[in-house]
Amino acid sequence: MAYIPIFLDVTGRDCVVVGGGEVAARKVESLLEAGARVTVVSPRLSPPMESSAANGSVIHIARDYRRGDIRGCVLAYAATDDPKLHRELAAEARALGIPVNVVDVPELCTFIAPAVMKRGALQIAISTGGASPAFAARLRRELEDRFGTxxxxxxxxxxxxxxxxxxxxxxxxxxxxxxxxxxxxxxxxxxxxxxxxxxxxxxxxxxxxxxxxxxxxxxxxxxxx
Missing domain, CATH: 1.10.150 (DNA polymerase; domain 1)
Structure with missing residues (x-):
């Protein structure tokens, strides 16, 4: 499987994260940093996302995912512990032409999230094509030592x-x-x-x-x- 690296402008655009745990929270954080309008679909939220929902940073739909929840968004993430839901959501996203990332299941993804080293406007994205996210994280740490503020x-x-x-x-x-x-x-x-x-x-x-x-x-x- 091959990928083309791109940087997508999501400023003011609707993105959906399905899941309420720590992994989902990291996806939400990166989307908010990029200026996206974020909707989280999950019956429960981790403490960081509870705070984001309480202060209005994200829209929280407090239930399990239903077909149609991603309609109209420009990007979707799935980060739950339900493989069946992941397959259904990925199929729906493909049918709607919405890029989708299913965490740790590259065969269901139409895009994968790279490890990213940031220094202000500088962003260096590292991908292993899904082979080893841990190695991508190692390379990111090495780049953080190389590139200072x-x-x-x-x-x-x-x-x-x-x-x-x-x-x-x-x-x-x-x-x-x-x-x-x-x-x-x-x-x-x-x-x-x-x-x-x-x-x-x-x-x-x-x-x-x-x-x-x-x-x-x-x-x-x-x-x-």
Whole structure:
């Protein structure tokens, strides 16, 4: 079985999680972080999801899953201990054209959830094609040691630089060249060191004289140690 890696925008879109345990709670958490509107179908909820339902973060349908509960959603997760329900839900999702993930049953999935390492806007997704989620988790931990918080800050700078060059109406080819050179510079090392002077030298080199953190609407104090 082969998969194509994608990142799906679920902001403000309806997603359904069937199940109320700890595994389901992790799926809910990731969906909420992505800005989705989440409905949970389960007679009972784990304490974290009880809190989410109580504060209105999720819609809780407090009963067993019924056919039609996923209709209209863009993504569905099944995380229960009922294999029969999983098969029925997966078949319904396929019939409706809704991507579905049945936890720990890759043959029922139309997508699988990767292990994800996050640093701000940076996300690195790791998949073993369902062969070993535990090994994917190991690789994620190794990446977490490799990529520090400086990468989140680097992306803040790169995003601001991109907006600045667009606003300046730079020739597209020149804009691309400058942004590529900035992305390949020592910017992450300078940010990791908290060396504001070095950061601003790099910015001036690649974006033009006078372009510093303030010119990008970024606070210098947030980049110094």
């Amino acid at each position: 400086e990468y989140a800050r680097t992306l803040e700078v790169l995003r601001a630089a991109r907006h600045r060059l667009h606003a300046d109406e730079i020739d597209p080819a020149e804009r691309m060249r400058r942004l590529k050179d900035l992305a390949n510079s020592a910017l992450p090392d300078a940010i990791a060191a908290g060396d504001v002077a070095a950061i601003e030298r790099i910015l001036a080199t690649h974006l033009g004289d006078g372009v510093d953190l303030a010119a990008l609407n970024l606070a210098r104090a947030e980049f110094s140690h």
